[in-house]
Amino acid sequence: MANVEPGPLSRRFADVLDFTTVRGCFADGDPYSGFSICDYTGDKPCHYNKCIDELAATLGVGRCRIVKPRQVHGSRVSVLDPGFFSLDADAQAARLEGLDGVVTSCRRIAIGVNTADCVPVLLYAAAGTGMVAAVHAGWRGTLARIAANAVRIMQQHGGREIVAYIGVSICRDCFEVGNEVAEAFLDAGFGDAVMLGNEDAGKPHVDLQEANRRQLVACGVAPGDIYVDGRCSRHDPSGDFFSARRMGINSGRTFTGIMLR
Numbered sequence: 001m002a003n004v005e006p007g008p009l010s011r012r013f014a015d016v017l018d019f020t021t022v023r024g025c026f027a028d029g030d031p032y033s034g035f036s037i038c039d040y041t042g043d044k045p046c047h048y049n050k051c052i053d054e055l056a057a058t059l060g061v062g063r064c065r066i067v068k069p070r071q072v073h074g075s076r077v078s079v080l081d082p083g084f085f086s087l088d089a090d091a092q093a094a095r096l097e098g099l100d101g102v103v104t105s106c107r108r109i110a111i112g113v114n115t116a117d118c119v120p121v122l123l124y125a126a127a128g129t130g131m132v133a134a135v136h137a138g139w140r141g142t143l144a145r146i147a148a149n150a151v152r153i154m155q156q157h158g159g160r161e162i163v164a165y166i167g168v169s170i171c172r173d174c175f176e177v178g179n180e181v182a183e184a185f186l187d188a189g190f191g192d193a194v195m196l197g198n199e200d201a202g203k204p205h206v207d208l209q210e211a212n213r214r215q216l217v218a219c220g221v222a223p224g225d226i227y228v229d230g231r232c233s234r235h236d237p238s239g240d241f242f243s244a245r246r247m248g249i250n251s252g253r254t255f256t257g258i259m260l261r
């Protein structure tokens with residue numbers, strides 16, 4: 001069975017299942033070893049396909065009901081309506097190309113994002129039209145306010161009382177950036193998420209989790225309805241999570257997903 005941790009949204013709402021995969025048993029020195037379903041960072045198909053089958057069995061759905069966008073560090077979010085699921089596999093893959101967020105109100109469809117330090121954001125509309133969203137927010141997507149973009153799309157489709165989970169991702173202390181990235185965050189109004197560099201602290205640091213939390217609040221998500229996991233993919237001592245900064249970009253990914261039951 002897959003190594004899956006249930007998330008805080010499913011502890012509060014019976015209608016939704018949110019989860020984060022963990023590496024489980026892995027061989028030191030092999031950046032793909034352990035549980036990963038990512039099919040575009042150089043892993044062997046026999047490995048990620050086996051993991052997808054395990055995740056499908058754990059969730060109790062067919063493997064074609066696990067949907068992951070082909071992320072590009074952009075800001076595009078798309079709604080997956082019932083018509084999407086009548087497309088063949090190639091047409092579905094084409095629709096998922098270049099997306100960093102997906103929204104659906106279809107039940108028993110697990111949508112999610114693959115990350116290794118970037119911020120996964122899950123959203124659930126607890127009232128109005130029931131729907132879920134999964135968003136990949138690296139620093140570019142965070143600057144482009146992709147999480148807020150997903151909230152607005154849910155609101156336009158009748159979702160209300162949106163609840164959010166900000167998943168395992170790189171912490172501020174581990175996320176050292178160049179001056180130009182820090183300045184871009186300052187220019188975009190995320191000053192509270194930036195720690196400027198100085199002679200003691202060295203380069204600037206950005207708190208991506210906080211920048212995403214603030215943009216969710218700004219578009220109407222109640223602060224008490226935002227669950228921030230807080231664990232850092234890079235320095236968490238468990239080794240449960242993939243980290244591109246620790247392991248290189250040619251490595252597995254943590255899958256953070258959500259499904260309407």
Ligand SMILES: [Zn+2]
Nearest residue numbers: 171174232235
């Ligand atoms: Zn850290």
